[in-house]
Amino acid sequence: MKYTAKAWLATLALSLVIPAGAWAQSILKIGWTTTDSPDDPYALAAHYFSDALKESAGDSITVQYYPNRQLGDEKQMLEGLRFGTVDAAVITNSVVAQLEPAFGLNDLPFLYASANNAYQVLDGAVGEQLAKKLEAKGVIVLGFTEGGFRHMLNNKRPVAAPEDVKGVKYRVMQNPVFIDMFNAMHGSAVPMAWGETFTAVQQGTIDGLEVPLAVAAGNKLYEVTKFLSLTGHSYSTNLLLISKRAFNKLTPEQQQQVIAAGKKATDAQRVKSAQNDAALRKVMADNGMAVNEITDVSAFRSAVAPLYDKYRPKVGSALLDQALNSAQ
Template sequence: MKKHFWLKAAMVAATLTASSAAMAADYTIKLGWVTPDSEVDPYAIGANAFKRLVEERSDGRIEVETYPNRQLGDERQLLEGLRFGTVDAAVVVNAVVSQFEPAFQINDLPFLYGTAEEAYAVLDGRPGEILAEKLRDRGVVVLGYMEGGYRSMVNNVNPVAKPEDVSSVKYRVMQNPVYIDMFSMLGGNAIPMEWGETFMAVQQGTIDGLEMPVALVDAAKFYEVADYLSLTNHTYSVANLLMSERSLSGLPEDLQQIVLEAADEAVTEQRVRQQEVEAETVERLEEKGMEVNQVPDVAPFREAVAPIYEKYRDDIGAELMDEVFAIIESR
């Protein structure tokens, strides 16, 4: 009797193993990003939409494994991995991408996009194609330009309503010259720092604050360590959905097309949801104890940082800048 029991158990186990093997995906895409896997995090919203759509449209032939919270490394490491094919896909903020391809600095220019619709017109138009072509030359495919949301200032010193309020405040900025110059021109102390070190630095008072999209203030729980959120909306944050060219070309052509189409749909879905989340988040952060203020007039800020545009014109490319300005002015 005992022998028959173990024989049946072995047969069941073998059947389950065979069934699992039959159901296993033919291909796996490992997708990383540095922020939390949260329902309100803009990176996570897009990454999870991409995962769902790719798996559905490929009928399970592709599995997208997600790795939030820097599990595959910081953004510079993710981008390096994409270039060399050791990372399949990632969501990477524009400010990091622009360190590898200077033309992407167009999106880092402060107060460039007055509305999200202006940004969409640029990114979904010829300028976005030009940027994608430049990055593909470096072995990285732009699957889409997701929305990180407008970046605002968070600190523990004072609300920001005019440029003078930035003076002498120590702000963490990404390791990007445009961001460093912007805060320097506003009189602040710009301190380049990796994302993974920032929360503790604010908590311990090593820095006074940082600048970031509103939704990420909530998702990363900066309301626990910072008092003031000022809606400066100084930079429209592009969250680039990227894939290693090596990983994409390693898929059969039909699956490559599915990935590209799923990415397009994921970007559209993410932008809509990000807009909703941003509107909801301000009220939620106030309920959690943050003091939130609008900036009554951004003109003095624009005037203070105006020299940045000319300084980076050659790095970005005069023709690209002029094309972007023309699109914005036509809207």
């Protein structure tokens, strides 16, 4: 009896020393579809998130990495997040827009004039409204990380004006905004899952694709494409997401740590991505691609202007107007 009392007292004393929530050991498996490259924007978001959690949560939360589609393509991962079979993921905005159409706002061509302009909108009231809509469907937004501006790569010709897109088969995400964007410029939009794209370009099934520079370099697309045109036609934000079911299994303290880690990771990832951008242009050129700048985008804007009216009802008229006013 005396021994039992001592043991109980020792346990009680230890519980008073260890912070609340330290008993709970949690594992978060985070997936993304691209490589685990030091320049890849998806990988950067995952690693910065893990690093930030390690600082605040210690061993209470362990983040495990699943790059290269190990948890499925983005659409599959997003469904997994909804139903709790995937804990966390970094997913392209355009795929999220298939679940919550309001996110199509971010895919509208030439909406954001600069990355800082995008941060202003996404970190403000517009981003909050988008996050609430997605949370209602079982997925929590931890951050709008930097994907970078998207550019056109192809094997036919450099793109300097909308007419240069005509007749060229571009792989686009399985998203109606991107399909309509390329069709508006009389290109041939070919919706395709990311995992099939490299081989499709290599074999000539498609002529090219459109991605941010970091994705182009990280996946060595210079090996299968000749021309890189810095069209900057769309700003890509990659969403750092956690399943609401996985989030609700965490202690209140862990939940706050996850939210704070998401913000810290987003800020760090944006800084690193911006630093990488200029260097990545050189990487593409040094590996044999012909790179051209677009100095005047007015003709492109005119070509895609009808998309704003078409997608206003899906995005939400009030939300679109708020974003347009904030993006000025």
